[in-house]
Amino acid sequence: MSTTSRGGKSLSTQPMQNINNPTHQTYGPFFLEYSLMAEYNLLRAQNLPGIYVIPSARSPLVWFGVIFLRHGLYQDGVFKFCVLIPANYPDGDCPRIVFEHPPFHPLVDEKTSELDVKRAFPQWKRNVNHIWNILLFLRRIFFKIDTNKSLNEEAAELYEKELTAYKAKVVESIDASKLHLYDPPKTDDPYEIRFVPKEEKLHETRKQAMAKSIREKADGGNVQRRGYSWVAQGMPVLFSKLQNTRTAT
Structure with a gap:
């Protein structure tokens, strides 16, 4: 399976090979889809700072991502990347x-733009390793x-011996990406991340809508209160509910 680029190239996702298990052949596509849905839900639950990822609309085996780095x-x-x-x-x-425009870094191949993920995961362990682990490693590098x-090797040598020169090359890679x-x-x-x-005009409209929502919440808005309170006013009864009473005349 692959995602086709506008230049005619494709992002290879290495098609299935040498799978002889009959059960896998029958249920493989459904199991794969379920596994990747579970992986994406796990990723969302982690809420990794500065990392945004979305699966491709063309192939479940390609996820588009971007990382924002705020210090260090x-x-x-800001570096866009793909998870294959x-x-x-x-x-x-x-x-x-694989980065779209690689950062200057010892663990990123300048020619292929690929991160050395196998350094942290030399052998992928099912039910132990998850895609969010890879993205956490991406952030940590x-x-x-x-x-x-x-x-x-150039990046490694500069970092060890000439940190000032290393920082200058890092800034160059950041500027090139931007x-x-x-x-x-x-x-x-259609799901590729784009800026x-x-x-x-659009931002001002959204900003006003957000400000209005915040004001309404602060003022209490028109929220209808229903259900049980913790205690009734003046009564030591837990989970009580106010009752409407009428006085007979």
């Missing part, structure tokens, strides 16, 4: 992370620099 050496960095999932997930190899067995942030989508997928220039 890579402060103000093996077709025999979760029994196959480790999912991959920007705050804890590991130069051991690097994919980018320069292409508003480029047209690389694929024909558009700020529209003052």
Whole structure:
């Protein structure tokens, strides 16, 4: 399965191979879809800071993502990436992370733009490792620099010996990524993450709607109170409910 780019290229997701188990052949596609839905729900529950991910509309094996970095050496960095999932997930190899415009980093290959995920997950363990673990690793590499067995030797050497020069190269990679942030989508997928220039009129309308909602909540709005309270006023009765009484005349 693959997602086709506008240039005719495709994001390979490594088609299913050598699966001889009859049960897997019968229920494989349904099990894969269920597994990936569960993985995405787990990811949403983690609420990883600065990371936004959405599955492709064309293939469940491609997830589009972007990471915002707010402090550290890579402060103000914005990097778009793809998560490429093996077709025999979760029994196959480790999912991959490929950047659209790679950051200058010892663990990111400048030629392929791929992150060395296998460093943290040399063997993918079903029901132990999850895609959110990979994204957490992605976030950590920007705050804890590991130069051991690097994919980018220049980055590793500069970080160890010339930190000032390393920082300058990092800033260059951040600027390069931002320069292409508003480029047209690389694929024909409607769910690919894309950025558009700020529209003052649209933002002002949304801002006013949000402010109105906040004011209404602060004022109590028209919220109807129903059900039981913890205690009735003047009565030590738990979960009580006010009763309408009428006085006979």
